[in-house]
Amino acid sequence: MTTTQDTQDFAAYVASLPRVLAGAAALFRDGEGRVLLVEPNYREGWALPGGTIESDDGESPREAARRETAEEIGLDRPLGRLLTVDWVTGPGRPPLVAYLYDGGVLGEDELGAIQLQESELLSWRLVSREELTEYLWDSLGRRVLTALDVLAEGAGTAELEDGHRVR
Template sequence: MALNEHEAKMAHPRMAAGALFFDAAGRVLMVEPTYKDYWDIPGGYVEMGESPLQAAIREVREELGITVPLGRLLAVDWAPNDTEGDKILYLFDGGQLSPESLAGVTLQVEEIKGFEFLSPRGISERTIPRLGRRILAAIEARSGATPIYLEHGQQPKGLDA
């Protein structure tokens, strides 16, 4: 189907969704992917016909082998990538993992080498800067009542904090 001039200007962003899980000390669960040179959170791309929340739940199930309810949206980040184009990323609150859920973690070995709960400093040391900023902003948003809007992991200038 041919696009008209208006449709040709429309963005067609890729969407991804993930979850932040915490331990009793407030550290964040991070995974070590087999296909990246930095640590990430459980999550991945939204598939056709799937909502970002459904994608986050599916990705957690696939990567960690657990099905847990996710809480509210913490952050939305517009983060285009030179190789992938426009991207919109959603982070949901997974809450504190229960001992039962943690004991049930079975890693998808084709994609995930390991996992660890990391402090904010550990997050910044093991991941790329904009993902680190996104995670830290979402942690901060967790104590508030509303999600945070980000661009490249940062709140744009001019928006009220």
Template sequence: MTSDPSSRSVAGVLPVEQYVAGLPRKRMAAGVLFRDGADRVLLVQPSYKPNFEIPGGAVEADESPWATAQREVREEIGCDYPLGRLLVVDYVRPQDSRPEGVVFVFDGGQLTEDDVAAMVFAESEIVSADFHTMAEARGKVKPLLADRLESALDAIRLGTTVICEQGRRIA
């Protein structure tokens, strides 16, 4: 009898190694929602695409979503703010040649105009950052992100984490 765990079968069907190799792969991303005292949201303007975003990005191999969020905030706006609680877990269907994925949004807390003025943007990646009302944000971000931001603001008001599909709250 072999002691190699990869040669063992899962429920008598496949060796573990084959089973694991056949599992679906999902992309993951993480972002941070910063806001001001009036609940306006901080949006960054990337240089490489027309729509605005919140600080964040793709989770890299062997990186947790919360580590991604902290890394992206440091890289994009030059700040090392403590990461708050998880606000949103959003399942996103495949779109625009991207596979399905899961997006996490963490609470970055409240910032001031002085905090924004002190930000150091990632060279050639971020052009600007500023606070926007949700009505303004809807005109600057993709609809999916706008829905996710509304859900994140709901999570803050409710003191909970919300579960979303395509940015819309389901729980």
């Protein structure tokens, strides 16, 4: 039998644990292999459709990536396999675990149906592999390039630390 004291002790223990952020995104491409990027209005630079995992609601990384994609660009479709898991560190914030799923190849009709979440996004564009590092900050750029490599390899998931593949 669990007592009130046991519950309070466990809650205090959990509150004492280190914090880690978690996010999930989807990697969408067009028929030419270009990557779909979105431009947030709340910070500089470009990103992939995705966002924070709502762990308090019991949301899984895959569910978060699908929900965020539906919210941000209006596309609600099943996601493919997990391509990368990245442990991202940086000054002034807790570490981030970033999950990246295969969103698949979008046809012209799906690209034409994109509806941006105006409260968060300014625009979207398709970017070639060669141009990615011009649009994405360092670790995200490395993560996306590695995810494209994983797709080309045909199987597996890459473990990353700050966008660098762990071997």
